[in-house]
Amino acid sequence: MNVRRSAAALAAATVVLGAAVPAVAATPSPAPSTARPAGLYGTSDPAYDGVWRQSLALLAQHTVGVTPADEAVAWLAGQQCASGAFAAFRADPAQPCDAKVMTDTNSTAAAVQALAALGGHRAAAEKAVGWLKSVQNADGGWGYSAGGASDANSTSVVAGALAAAGKQPARVRKAGKSPLDALGKLSLPCGGDGGGAFAYQPDKKGALAANADATAAGVLGALGEGFAATAGKTSAAPVCGGTPGALTAADLARNGAAHLARAVAATGHLTSALPGAEDQPDYGNTADAVVALAAQGAAEQAKKPLAWLQKNASTWAKQSGPAAYAQLVFAAHATGADPRAFGGTDLVAQLNATGPAPQATAPAGDAGKNTDTDTDKKSNSDSGYSVWVIVGVFLVAGIGIGFLISARGRKRQP
Structure with missing residues (x-):
């Protein structure tokens, strides 16, 4: 997915582009581990993405009616710091989080989305949300690190956590600004190069450049949807429009979807360029674009x-x-x-096989239901928004082929 900051912050190794890995800090908090902890999904070093990949895995299982293993849920819950925040990975959760443990908004928000969906962790989710609200920027958004400049990806995943916890993101404000205000500032105007897209962040001169990863995140964020978004109402092909300077959430989502539709129209996929190499398909960003298009109602696209x-x-x-x-x-x-x-692959079975065996699979028609009334968003007066999306930025290390830089860190996307 994304890439940002120095080479000191290499993410867990991967051999291809687009694997879902969150943003990483310039000085990572965890020391690389030597063995996979019990309950954790995946076999690669979790130092930079343990909480992220666990959260996505558990949420995906829940979405298709799979009840995750207790030890898998317990591992995720046990990563939380006393402040309510999560770091990318804590090798020894029994030790308190000190100044050396670098908590971040991406890991925290992803964990909230998963724990809220699974149920039974209301107190932990609310404590995490409290921490997220405490580090909101004055423009209404969030950066990867607390106090860092707002970016479209981090802002969206945090807004998703708010929605998962039963809060209306538009009502969570700092200095009068909400997450939608921050996303609006990162939307490129129609008519120009990359019109309708979202930028990850402004460059040093304040200019915005279209970024497909940030655009997929921004579309879902504007719609109030998240990782496990459902299809929107069928509509005509999205067309960029709206009143400049006064774009509504619906405008932002439609405009971003219009950009994504154009980007995948020719080949069916997004691309990522590597230094010194030809462009390559970006599988992860393409999957995110599919979710964003479907949620917008652009089923045909x-x-x-x-x-x-x-x-x-x-x-x-x-x-x-x-x-x-x-x-x-x-x-x-x-x-x-x-x-x-899925193209001849049982994604559910393959996902389940990457970690501890789940407890059960729900009967057909029951997939994704949350029976924990303690966390039922319908009982909260701030409900009405589903989980929002993220796609933080990251560096990936290629196995045997050197360092691979994913498309999400560049602002050169079509």
Whole structure:
């Protein structure tokens, strides 16, 4: 997904582009681990993405009616610091979080989304939300690190956590600004290069450049949807429009979807360029784009990239691990495709096999239901928004082929 900050912050190794990995800080808090902790999904070093990939895996299982193993949920819950925040990974959760433990908004918000969906962790989720609200920026958004400049990806995942906890993101304000205000500032005007897209962040001169990853995040954020978004009402092909300077949430989502539709129209996939190499397909960003298009109601425009993923993404997911399988599950879920027969691959079985065996699989028709009334958002007066999206920025280390830089860190996306 994304890439940002120095090479000191290399994410867990992966051999292909697009695996779902959150943003990382310039000086990572965890020391690389030597063995996979009990209950954790995936076999790669969790130092930079343990909480992230666990959260996506558990949420994807819940979405398709799988009850995760108790030890898997307990591992995620046990990563929380006393402040309510989460770091990317804590090798020894029994030790208190000190100044050396670098908590972040992406890991925290992803964990909230998963724990809120699974139920039974209301106090932990609310404490995490309290921490997130305490580090909101004056522009209404969030950066990866507390106090860091707001970006579209982090702002969206945090807004998703708020919604998952029963809060209306538009009502969570700092200095009078909400997450929607921050996203609006990152939206490119119609008519120009990349019109309708979202930028990850402004550059040093304040200019905005279209970024497909940030755009997928921004679309879902504006819609009030999250990782496990459902299909929106069928509509005509999205067209960029609205009143400049006064774009509504619906305008922002439609405009971003229009950009994504254009970006995947020719090949069916998004691309990522590597230094010194030709452009390559970006599987993770393509999956995110499918979810965003479907959620917007652009079902027709989501068909081609969905078919491309069904034909091409199985090897990528196998190499990349649980978060990649989760992204494909979300793409299938949003479009009404069968995740158990996704281009000949049973994504659910493959995901389940990357960690402890789940407790059970719900009967047909019961997938994704949350029976924990303690966390039922319908009982909260601030409900009405579903989980919002993220796609933080990150660096990835290629196995045996050097460092690979994912498209999400560059602002050169089509």
